[in-house]
Every structure is written in C-alpha cells, then in structure tokens.
Amino acid sequence: TSSPVCVCVKMLSSCPKVGDPHPGQPYKGGNFCAFLPDNREGRKIATLLKRAFEHGLTFQIKSCNGEERVTWGLIPHKTSWDGGKARNGYPDAQYLREVCTVL
Secondary structure (H helix, E strand, C coil): CCCEEEEEEEECCECCCCCCCCCCCCEECEEEEEEEECCHHHHHHHHHHHHHHHCCCCEEEEEECCEEEEEECCCCCCCCCCCCHHHCCCCCCCHHHHHHHHC
C-alpha cells in the first residue's frame, strides 16, 4: 500500500457576494482535510481536484442548524486514511475510479 498524502484547506468565514447562494448572509468557514495515496493514480487525482478547487467546485455553502457554513461539495473526498468506505476512508478499491469519473 502507498503512504498517504494529506491535502488540507482552510476556508475562512466570510460574507457571500452577488451570485453566491445567499448574497450578503455571512457563513462560517472550516478546516478540511482529504487523503490520497502517494502513487501515480493519487497524484493524477490530486491534479484534477486542484483544478476543481480553482473552478469553485470543491465546496458549497449549506444551512446547518440555522447557520450557513462551508461544506464539502458533490466531489467525494476521503477524509480518513483508514476505516474503510463506511468511515469515509481507505481501503476502498473503487474510490479513485469513482472520483475520477466525477471529475
């Protein structure tokens, strides 16, 4: 098995602009980490995930308990290196293929 590569992003709290889901309504940011294997396929997915991030496709703003907050978007991310598919981690033999299809 490959060792993990951890990709971490800090999304700051802010106030959306015109064109965002709820213009003028503040939202809470957060820290987000995802894991990929350190191999050729993992690096390919990392490049595609970076491109998706640059195009604003990685995160979305959702209402949680009456508070607007940044959450993962529709692109699946592994948020744990272990625990299997049930715990959003590895091993998951289908993940790299599935995320590549989404991207």
